[in-house]
Amino acid sequence: MDISPDLAIITLKGAIGLVFLWVFIKSRRRSALFLGAGWVLSGNLPLGGTVVGGRDLDPLIMGLSTSITIFGIMELITEERGRGPPRSLLLSLPPVPLVYGAIETALGMNFGGTYIVSGFLLIAGGGTFIEFLKDYYRSRAVLFGATLILAGIASMAYPFIYLRGDLNYSLVVYGSVFLAALTIFAYYRLVSSENFLYFGRMENAEDVDVGPGPRIVSPHQFEEIAKKLNGFPVLAFLRGTKPGEGWIVYRISTVGRENVIEPSALYRITQTVEDYLREAERTGVHGIVVLEGLELMKMYNGFESLLKFLSTLGDMVRLSGASLLVITEREVWSKSEWRLLHRMLE
Template structure:
């Protein structure tokens, strides 16, 4: 017996709902719960030929996208450590759901719901890729790309179908393909080691050799330390080195780009480090902060400001039982500056 693509799509949505609900139970992260609700809400949105009516399609399409947007917004907050404005929570997820209810009550087509949902999904895909690449790397790109494709497909679907450009068979198979791609992209993020926090447990090896408090190490010693921290979620502010797997890395540079901090914005280093230390302490792990570009920071800030920033970070890691690793060479500094660095970080 050959299973029709309609029922395969429904079965895939049910399976995805269960899988992501299980991820919530394992991680206690609300983003997984909201994404699971998004899949559950999309089940009644049946492909052509399964008896769905416009009212049901409008309401559940809007609801599914609302939960998806809420899940993405929550995931960004979980990783960034900051709450989004309440207005964003009230408007972004509400818009598609509201459109669905309005169009269902009018008894017309769901064009407005599909178009609104598509625009918001496309924007969410771009934002997710930019903000989450630090944490999920290629998986974030895949997730964002699939969201963007889903958004474009959502915007084009009602126009193309209502004008006869898409046949029911094309809609059925396209729905199955999109559901498969989306489920895989979600799975690559939600079941990643970072999301489930398994990396924080499995990669504790090597961290016992990193002493709590602050220390100054040479480039040679840093290479050895880096190898021991491969796979550990250390927070690294780098200038030249390549981050190891699992590191949450930022580049110190005057050239703008994703995950780049200008040398004149040292406050961002302090803010990011404090949020990171709080989150690592909450998970019961040691926060390890690496700063490679201290002498580069001095080129754009006076030496006293750089020392104050380092002293603040030292106090923070001591409070949270973390470690601060400063990578630099003695011969780069004059004797007075070097002695101040040693006293400040000693």
Template sequence: MDGLLLAGQMLSLTAKVAVAVLLLRAYRISGRTSALHLGLAWLFSAVVVLMDALGHEILVVVFYSVFSAVLFYGSLRFLIEEGQVVLKRPWMWALPPVIGAFYGLLLGNGWESTVGIPYGVSAFYVFLAGVTIASAEGDFPTARRAGIALALFGLHEMDYPVLRDVQWFAPIGFTLGAVLTVLSAYMMARMVLSERFIGTKPTVEVKPGVKLLTRKNYERVVEGLKDYPVLAFLREPTPFPAWTGYMLTAVSGEMRIHPTNLARMSEIVSRYLREASNQDVTGVVVIDGVEFLVTYNGLQPVLKFLATLRDMALVNNALLLVFVEENAWNPKELSMLKRIFAGE
């Protein structure tokens, strides 16, 4: 069993270090902070394996709690980057495993309170991290599979405090843990290496700037961008496979945004432009349905929203295209709208 245990530990260590390297590489390419924190989490998990091999049970609990906390924080950052949640101070949601571990070590009495319960809490947060990643909306199957594998890994880890003394389960638990570790690492690697996560450089060249266009020019303009990785907010389904499109609608669903959720739209645009800039690509954002946004939010909030997008585009050397129905605006409103895009 000792030889099998050592082989399993080496396999687990190799898988965790490998996926950490891939995640950190994905961070360097895409600039997505979720990749950075997920990569750091797997490095902490590799340290857990080392501490376990050296027999330092207390350090196993400490580093496992840090692993689960950073992993859960990375999963929250992932959903924020995907524009699916808006959280202030998301790191606060990831603190319970670390707090529980140190509370148990400082004030606990006996194995259950110093090791068992903190370990179980940390494993539960690994499970939550998997569920969080798997909940990603839209066409992101690799993320869903990675999340499911991670959730299963967390569920298995939760049985350790209960079944650690059951002799007949030891080889089963050991084998299952090794398989789920490798599976989770493999699926996570698939996720961060996907085009959906890191993106690819387009072959079409576009010039940065900000443009206010009339709706009658929509078909002509977007046809020239049909093969470009455009980020679009539209009143109809996305017209081209190369685009990442969100439908502006009060009906909930995947890749849909409620017209009052301007903050989420801003976050999505900000992340997209950062990723494009990191990849040395000119980001292109298309907004169609401004009148619909005004109906739900009023004129001034929408003007401020468009002014923010304009500044984002200029700072990131991107192209912002906003289409409006000219007849839907009175002269004063149209003048205010044009001033935003003229930079006045």
């Protein structure tokens, strides 16, 4: 037996388990525990050879691993969407691979049914993940969902090609090494998003009283307020202001980089604020949003569109009992514009 690929796949799957554990500690998300447990359990697959009392336990392990993974996918969607699948689906769908694995193990036969069922559910889970979270995580959700779909296809194909002897052992193991490496990359991309870590930051936050609702503050006024917000998970869209410690920061700029929002993409700000406020409400924390760069947004969108955008944000924070601090100065606006801004945000 070629030991190198065996060690590689076990090491990679162990590394994925450590990544999930780190994410759980960082964010306190139950989904990370379920997904991590699923991958760690599959660490010996498709190496094979797990025999206890003369019975091949690989189908049972595969079924259990897939069941936990599917439950983790459902839990992650629930965490982000604020609502989960029907209870009947939650109780009936994830156990299916485990049931198939238990039957094959009890019969003492590894005829591939567990791999086919597991693959089908992984494909369905990947597609569902993309459908529900592509607007939230964009390309990161597509990458992770596509990885699940690819793993599902490989699982469904496994009984037809390897168990029949159409592929040799080394090709299967190297393919599994590739899938494991792709999975750890896709999941790291997902959890490195600021959106993913809202949960942990909110859970550990102590409320700061800055007054509910939207209001306009000058740069000088904000300097004093910002001192009280160090360590609080403020959601800040900044142009040039220095962020405080622990803030969730997006820069408003025309230069496309990570965590940068173009001034013309007002919808992205609205979506991000909505996600943040939903998480704040769910964890019982007073959400605080900071917005800077209105002049640049006006230049790219027009004043009327800017007012509609601010009206939407104002309604969102009022309904959730959160705070919106808009940083700007009187001097950069005409009298009529300033009057309308005050009417909209005070």
